[in-house]
Amino acid sequence: xxxxxxxxxxxxxxxxxxxxxxxxxxxxxxxxxxxxxxxxxxxxxxxxxxxxxxxxxxxxxxxxxxxxxxxxxxxxxxxxxxxxxxxxxxxxxxxxxxxxxxxxxxxxxxxxxxxxxxxxxxxxxxxxxxxxxxxxxxxxxxxxxxxxxxxxxxxxxxxxxxxxxxxxxxxxxxxxxxxxxxxxxxxxxxxxxxxxxxxxxxxxxxxxxxxxxxxxxxxxxxxxxxxxxxxxxxxxxxxxxxxxxxxxxxxxxxxxxxxxxxxxxxxxxxxxxxxxxxxxxxxxxxxxxxxxxxxxxxxxxxxxxxxxxxxxxxxxxxxxxxxxxxxxxxxxxxxxxxxxxxxxxxxxxxxxxxxxxxxxx
Amino acid sequence: xxxxxxxxxxxxxxxxxxxxxxxxxxxxxxxxxxxxxxxxxxxxxxxxxxxxxxxxxxxxxxxxxxxxxxxxxxxxxxxxxxxxxxxxxxxxxxxxxxxxxxxxxxxxxxxxxxxxxxxxxxxxxxxxxxxxxxxxxxxxxxxxxxxxxxxxxxxxxxxxxxxxxxxxxxxxxxxxxxxxxxxxxxxxxxxxxxxxxxxxxxxxxxxxxxxxxxxxxxxxxxxxxxxxxxxxxxxxxxxxxxxxxxxxxxxxxxxxxxxxxxxxxxxxxxxxxxxxxxxxxxxxxxxxxxxxxxxxxxxxxxxxxxxxxxxxxxxxxxxxxxxxxxxxxxxxxxxxxxxxxxxxxxxxxxxxxxxxxxxxx
Numbered sequence: 001x002x003x004x005x006x007x008x009x010x011x012x013x014x015x016x017x018x019x020x021x022x023x024x025x026x027x028x029x030x031x032x033x034x035x036x037x038x039x040x041x042x043x044x045x046x047x048x049x050x051x052x053x054x055x056x057x058x059x060x061x062x063x064x065x066x067x068x069x070x071x072x073x074x075x076x077x078x079x080x081x082x083x084x085x086x087x088x089x090x091x092x093x094x095x096x097x098x099x100x101x102x103x104x105x106x107x108x109x110x111x112x113x114x115x116x117x118x119x120x121x122x123x124x125x126x127x128x129x130x131x132x133x134x135x136x137x138x139x140x141x142x143x144x145x146x147x148x149x150x151x152x153x154x155x156x157x158x159x160x161x162x163x164x165x166x167x168x169x170x171x172x173x174x175x176x177x178x179x180x181x182x183x184x185x186x187x188x189x190x191x192x193x194x195x196x197x198x199x200x201x202x203x204x205x206x207x208x209x210x211x212x213x214x215x216x217x218x219x220x221x222x223x224x225x226x227x228x229x230x231x232x233x234x235x236x237x238x239x240x241x242x243x244x245x246x247x248x249x250x251x252x253x254x255x256x257x258x259x260x261x262x263x264x265x266x267x268x269x270x271x272x273x274x275x276x277x278x279x280x281x282x283x284x285x286x287x288x289x290x291x292x293x294x295x296x297x298x299x300x301x302x303x304x305x306x307x308x309x310x311x312x313x314x315x316x317x318x319x320x321x322x323x324x325x326x327x328x329x330x331x332x333x334x335x336x337x338x339x340x341x342x343x344x345x346x347x348x349x350x351x352x353x354x355x356x357x358x359x360x361x
Numbered sequence: 362x363x364x365x366x367x368x369x370x371x372x373x374x375x376x377x378x379x380x381x382x383x384x385x386x387x388x389x390x391x392x393x394x395x396x397x398x399x400x401x402x403x404x405x406x407x408x409x410x411x412x413x414x415x416x417x418x419x420x421x422x423x424x425x426x427x428x429x430x431x432x433x434x435x436x437x438x439x440x441x442x443x444x445x446x447x448x449x450x451x452x453x454x455x456x457x458x459x460x461x462x463x464x465x466x467x468x469x470x471x472x473x474x475x476x477x478x479x480x481x482x483x484x485x486x487x488x489x490x491x492x493x494x495x496x497x498x499x500x501x502x503x504x505x506x507x508x509x510x511x512x513x514x515x516x517x518x519x520x521x522x523x524x525x526x527x528x529x530x531x532x533x534x535x536x537x538x539x540x541x542x543x544x545x546x547x548x549x550x551x552x553x554x555x556x557x558x559x560x561x562x563x564x565x566x567x568x569x570x571x572x573x574x575x576x577x578x579x580x581x582x583x584x585x586x587x588x589x590x591x592x593x594x595x596x597x598x599x600x601x602x603x604x605x606x607x608x609x610x611x612x613x614x615x616x617x618x619x620x621x622x623x624x625x626x627x628x629x630x631x632x633x634x635x636x637x638x639x640x641x642x643x644x645x646x647x648x649x650x651x652x653x654x655x656x657x658x659x660x661x662x663x664x665x666x667x668x669x670x671x672x673x674x675x676x677x678x679x680x681x682x683x684x685x686x687x688x689x690x691x692x693x694x695x696x697x698x699x700x701x702x703x704x705x706x707x708x709x710x711x712x713x714x715x716x717x718x719x720x721x722x
Binding site for chain 2: 001003005007008009010011016019020021022023024025026027028056057058059061064086091092095096097123135183184186192193194214216233234235236237238239240243279311319361
């Protein structure tokens with residue numbers, strides 16, 4: 001089975017085996033040791049000396065956490081949005097009472113740092129900027145290095161949804177001055193879903209001290225206080241932490257540089273392969289993501305039929321388009337436990353399935 | 362290893378094996394089938410024909426969800442509190458802007474339904490009542506049948522923390538007219554932590570339609586809309602759902618009545634055993650819980666030392682007291698995958714460890 005959606009991703013056997021470990025006391029010394037170790041390794045992968053918190057919930061929970069911990073109702077927020085997940089980030093901020101200005105870019109195009117500069121010059125009341133590093137819905141990786149540089153110029157708080165990038169695409173959290181960065185266990189991390197991992201900068205803590213959005217479950221201060229004794233405020237997803245610990249061991253062995261290089265190779269192979277089948281990418285080429293490839297559905301192709309036949313006849317699971325992109329694109333996930341052979345297998349399946357779904361190249 | 366804390370609990374081998382199943386597409390037909398089945402079985406165990414939602418998060422997340430989905434800032438709420446978890450429920454409501462009136466009972470004693478009636482007669486502005494069915498911190502099971510009858514009399518919304526009772530202690534959700542009932546996967550359910558399961562009554566949906574507390578991740582309406590197509594709004598803790606599915610199969614085979622009877626036997630055995638060692642219960646006898654036994658630390662007993670020696674020398678993990686009960690009690694968890702032999706083993710370990718920790722009966 002080739003599960004090639006942008007998360008959950010297939011898990012290495014070592015990780016699956018770790019999942020069947022018996023329960024332990026989440027307030028005991030064994031847990032504390034493991035939790036400290038996982039936290040320390042994640043900090044290396046985040047390239048941060050700031051705080052790193054592990055929350056039980058999905059990535060979207062981490063996004064909600066980043067907002068309610070740093071903002072107050074009425075705060076002005078600039079949302080940089082070029083896809084479904086950018087919109088989601090803005091929606092969450094709005095749900096909690098932020099005054100959200102949405103700087104929107106065409107889906108499939110990247111966020112333009114110059115436009116961000118203009119927006120920030122224009123409106124000095126903005127407190128925080130929300131950005132999606134890798135927009136999973138369109139297969140675009142935004143130029144976070146440039147965006148964060150602009151945000152730093154204006155000394156705004158920068159909240160980054162790096163759910164489908166971190167651990168696969170380079171994101172030096174401290175060097176780029178990102179204040180809260182969120183990822184999810186089921187993405188690059190080769191672990192099952194159920195954990196959100198977030199980094200918190202000193203500036204984010206200062207914002208936290210002023211932030212009046214209501215929160216309890218997601219509260220960073222509680223998480224930090226408990227982390228000091230190797231615990232979590234609420235019972236954590238223990239087995240998923242076992243899995244994450246096992247996966248991090250593999251990732252550390254490979255090394256972050258090699259992991260990033262592998263994703264670059266795999267991404268390039270996916271893009272070239274797709275083009276060689278006569279298809280074209282949905283995003284602009286220069287921002288195409290190394291973790292997910294979005295393919296434009298050509299005239300005549302029935303995406304639903306394609307995905308069904310890939311699944312039922314070729315053991316290959318790809319993702320469709322979300323929201324307004326439903327039926328207009330399909331997506332190949334290639335993050336986490338993936339190498340060139342996996343992409344080759346997907347391309348072979350596509351080669352036979354595409355004509356059956358109405359596309360003849 | 363005897364892990365006898367009130368959750369996480371030891372897992373049966375069938376459940377551990379289920380955890381190592383490979384990832385699948387959480388938006389595909391296989392997931393939908395499993396998710397519908399798990400939901401249907403949970404509804405039987407909740408004894409409800411209302412809605413049943415599975416949220417990725419810990420039980421406390423489910424508590425937060427119950428509040429933000431049914432209340433508005435400024436709403437008056439009556440909290441019935443006789444322990445740390447009752448206080449937590451009230452704290453969450455307060456964090457989100459509810460006006461909380463705390464009707465407190467001595468820790469170790471049960472909530473008095475008569476006092477609830479008085480409080481509700483006295484203050485007609487109350488919109489909802491928060492209650493802990495089984496107060497894990499003190500080992501008390503409140504008389505929810507009587508409490509819910511009073512709350513129904515006054516037609517208030519009833520939110521029930523049943524995290525450590527449901528699936529082990531009888532709680533007929535519909536018959537007792539409970540509006541939102543919360544439990545957690547790592548308690549009676551013989552699954553790892555990471556999922557909160559909540560029932561939602563028709564009255565709770567009516568409250569939801571008016572409720573203005575901010576929410577996104579925990580929103581019941583989104584969860585219900587996605588459940589209709591066998592999905593969750595955000596990526597769910599997939600492996601934990603595998604485990605829950607496997608555990609529910611075992612639980613269904615045993616049957617709810619037998620499960621409740623087993624917990625009653627095990628609870629009685631724990632209480633008798635503890636007394637036979639010359640110890641006394643912390644809670645009043647008639648409300649002592651069938652899922653957790655809280656034992657008063659007698660004069661001379663060093664609880665910390667006891668727990669350490671049980672852990673290091675006798676492979677037995679018990680829980681200490683929380684907050685103001687630290688050092689004053691210890692607790693034996695007996696819920697989920699547990700039978701009389703497990704209690705026997707704990708009692709044997711206590712018999713030798715107690716004198717070493719300063720208690721000579």
